Amino acid sequence: MSNFDWNNLQSFLAMARAGRLTVAARRMGVDHSTLSRRISALEDAMHVKLFERRPEGFALTPEGEALLGDAEEIESLTVRMGARLHADTSKLTGNVRMGTPEGFGTYFLAPQLAHLSHKHPDLNIELVANPRSFSLSKREADIAISMARPNQGRVYARKLIDFGLGVYASRNYLASHAPITTRQDLLAHGWIGYVEDLMWTSELDYLPMVDRNIQPKLHISNVISQLTAIEGGAGLGVLPHFMARQSPVLTRVLPTEIHLTRAYWLITHPDTHNLARIRACCDFLTEQAFARGSDYWMSELA
Incomplete structure (x- = not known):
């Protein structure tokens, strides 16, 4: 041609x-x-x-x-x-799209973006915080945060951080319903879970780990809407501690008995992995995640 x-x-x-x-x-x-x-x-x-x-x-x-x-x-x-x-990192320019789960992107990453923008003012950052997987080969994102390590495709992947989850309910809900002192008591309460066919990763299938007999009556496709439904008294649900702790109305249920752990993975494409702007954003994510400390990620306490 x-x-x-x-x-x-x-x-x-x-x-x-x-x-x-x-x-x-x-x-x-x-x-x-x-x-x-x-x-x-x-x-x-x-x-x-x-x-x-x-x-x-x-x-x-x-x-x-x-x-x-x-x-x-x-x-x-x-x-x-x-x-x-363009290996010079002294003045980064260009676009970096970060695709993340909605809870991570909204509750953790978005509040930190001011620091990233201040550090690299000529960098154009796009945050896509959606309940979905991102295809790096299709250039849907330059950096992806996932809850599972990819088992196929040509990517760089490393664990970013582990995080803890627990069962939560609103104080008003607990005050007006039967007390919960054992796991068996959980079955007498309403539960909020994911829309099964919209569950973008099997890592979100928490409820069988709490009790295999739990059958949620309310199904919501994303964790932020689940959190607000739980705050409104719709029932019990599983939430990451780093999200639930920011709510003034939520309380943890059976904290000594129910402990769930998941991980966030940092994923980049081999073709862009060594770009200065991609490296800088990956370093920023890692630094900010570790700066919070294990209590931020693993405990319901602030």
């Missing part, structure tokens, strides 16, 4: 990952007509059709699927070249 343009290939990758023209254009920072024009130019240069338009969005044709692997290899090469050419 004598008229190959890297911008067109980037546009192809954005569309392949997003599946929708407007979403891909927003990620590229261009309008949708520019993105469409670039993809058309790439199709003309290659003499193939790369996408089929369907009701749910754009899907790759067989020719598009064949191009995808090569395009990602070229993208990886340009990233590695950029990392070598």
